Amino acid sequence: MxxxxxxxxxxxxxxxxxxxxxxxxxxxxxxxxxxxxxxxxxxxxxxxxxxxxxxxxxxxxxxxxxxxxxxxxxxxxxxxxxxxxxxxxxxxxxxxxxxxxxxxxxxxxxxxxxxxxxxxxxxxxxxxxxxxxxxxxxxxxxxxxxxxxxxxxxxxxxxxxxxxxxxxxxxxxxxxxxxxxxxxxxxxxxxxxxxxxxxxxxxxxxxxxxxxxxxxxxxxxxxxxxxxxxxxxxxxxxxxxxxxxxRGARCYGEISGYAATFDPKPDSGREPGLRRAIELALERAEATPDEIDVVFADAAGIPDLDRIESAAITAVFGPRGVPVTAPKTMTGRLYSGAASLDLASALLSIRDQVIPPTLYVAEPAPEHPIDLVRDAPREAGVGAALVLARGRGGYNSAMVVRATQ
CATH class of the missing domain: 3.40.47.10 (Thiolase/Chalcone synthase)
Known part of the structure; x- marks a missing residue:
């Protein structure tokens, strides 16, 4: 290959x-x-x-x-x-x-x-x-x-x-x-x-x-x-x-890096695995955090899980260091279909240089220092996107997609 x-x-x-x-x-x-x-x-x-x-x-x-x-x-x-x-x-x-x-x-x-x-x-x-x-x-x-x-x-x-x-x-x-x-x-x-x-x-x-x-x-x-x-x-x-x-095919983008981790046992005192998944995906994509133009969040809608995700994003990118979006607020969480739909959205964002919005969130809670794209799309130069997904039971996945060079 x-x-x-x-x-x-x-x-x-x-x-x-x-x-x-x-x-x-x-x-x-x-x-x-x-x-x-x-x-x-x-x-x-x-x-x-x-x-x-x-x-x-x-x-x-x-x-x-x-x-x-x-x-x-x-x-x-x-x-x-x-x-x-x-x-x-x-x-x-x-x-x-x-x-x-x-x-x-x-x-x-x-x-x-x-x-x-x-x-x-x-x-x-x-x-x-x-x-x-x-x-x-x-x-x-x-x-x-x-x-x-x-x-x-x-x-x-x-x-x-x-x-x-x-x-x-x-x-x-x-x-x-x-x-x-x-x-x-x-x-x-x-x-x-x-x-x-x-x-x-x-x-x-x-x-x-x-x-x-x-x-x-x-x-x-x-x-x-x-x-x-x-x-x-x-x-x-x-x-x-x-x-x-x-064969002359059109390319939406390339899959540059991926990582999966598993959360430790609850109350173990060990850090959840999402941050590590993000870091590994970036490493495998040979990308630095400042090269990522948008994060498509897992966006659990469950307070404890939201805190874990915003903390992981902030730890890697800094407070409000990268635009974050959750367009799945328009569709609901589609279980196994959720992340692949986010991946499609990330590729379309790269194609059209725009970040889709998150609905129904008037303002992120103070405990979430993220730059959440809300209510309306944001025009932006999108060359690389990070997609996050988590499954019940402790599964964490992260994938980097880029514009095809």
Whole structure:
């Protein structure tokens, strides 16, 4: 492999926009998509806000035979992968099938599909349960369905590290490129919006109980009391730089450095691992802190986790030393889709020289001495961006992306 891997295609399925153009326009305009749950009655539950993708008509995008086989999150992933490959102008049939791989992230699998089949089991009997239940619920199903649909038989896999997964999957994809694979479809798309999946999310104790969409997810604010989840994410096409250049592909940017760490046991007295992940990612990118033009924050919306993140950013960059943004306040946290969508946003920021805003945070709390880009986009020279992501259980990931030289 020659040089750092490059991103040649982006496909987005997000609550505030389907497709790159629609999503990016909504993000720069500050159009939020968080609202009360509509796909079931949330009145019995302590939390009721979610970032739903409205009006997704799957049969307009996928063959009818795939619909009964797949959960909604897989349908969204397949559409995002189709768009990413089209954006990259990468026709799968023009590549050797063993030179293409798929690496995605998943946090929960196809919960909605599984609930429907369990309902059939309870109410009608086992003979009514779909044979597709055997895999439609599984963590690796997005990888499998994308690879089957596009004839991609090279090294593939799935990463299960909760919200850190969107970066971890891209990192694993770059490893496969270094081993000689030519193209990898990667990223994360998630969503578990059904009563069964909702109860599982509520059990974490991390979801806000606010009912006003503008008060539900306010990271780094004194009023932060949890987050709003959502569905969707982004799928990227990553390639070897020279291979992409040979076929005349457009490059959004290069993946320059990545690191992952794990937090120590709670109450151990040891420092959380996020700062170390940032430092290692910068080191591997051969970048100094002053070369980073924006940080896309994990933005947990949970006071203790927000403090850890702002402290790590401040320790590396200094108080208000770098612009920080969290556009996921418009969509909710998309679990494994969150970081890959932030990565797509970082690449679009580099393309358009603008930093998208954070919504709903009137002012960061005094304990967060960060330069939070709020309410409106900020025009800026963006040549390099740092994307942060953390998963429940102690996962930390950091990735540096740069403009392609």
């Amino acid at each position: 020659s040089g750092n891997p490059v991103v040649t295609g982006i496909g987005v399925t997000a609550p505030n926009g389907m497709g790159v153009d629609e999503f990016w326009s909504a993000t720069l305009e500050g159009r939020g998509a968080i609202g009360p749950i509509t796909r079931f009655d949330p009145a019995r539950y302590p939390s009721s806000l979610f970032g739903e993708i409205p009006d997704f008509r799957v049969r307009e995008h996928l063959p009818s035979r795939l619909v009964p086989q797949t959960d909604r999150m897989t349908q969204l992933a397949l559409v995002a992968a189709d768009w990413a490959l089209a954006d990259a102008k990468a026709v799968a049939g023009e590549f050797d099938e063993f030179s293409m791989g798929v690496v995605t992230a998943s946090a929960s699998g196809g919960f909605e599909f599984a609930q429907h089949e369990l309902e059939k089991l309870w109410s009608k009997g086992s003979e009514y349960v779909s044979a597709y239940q055997s895999f439609a619920w599984f963590y690796a199903v997005n990888t499998g369905q994308i690879s089957i649909r596009n004839g991609m038989r090279g090294p593939s896999g799935v990463v299960v590290t909760d919200e850190a997964g969107g970066l971890d999957a891209v990192a694993q994809a770059t490893r496969q490129l270094r081993k000689g694979v030519r193209l990898v479809v990667t990223g994360g798309v998630d969503g578990s919006l059904c009563p069964w999946g909702w109860v599982a999310q509520l059990a974490t104790g991390s979801l806000t109980r606010a009912v006003d969409p503008e008060q539900g997810y306010r990271p780094f604010s004194a009023e932060a009391d949890g987050f709003v989840p959502g569905e969707g994410g982004a799928i990227l096409v990553v390639e070897d730089r020279e291979a992409a250049k040979e």
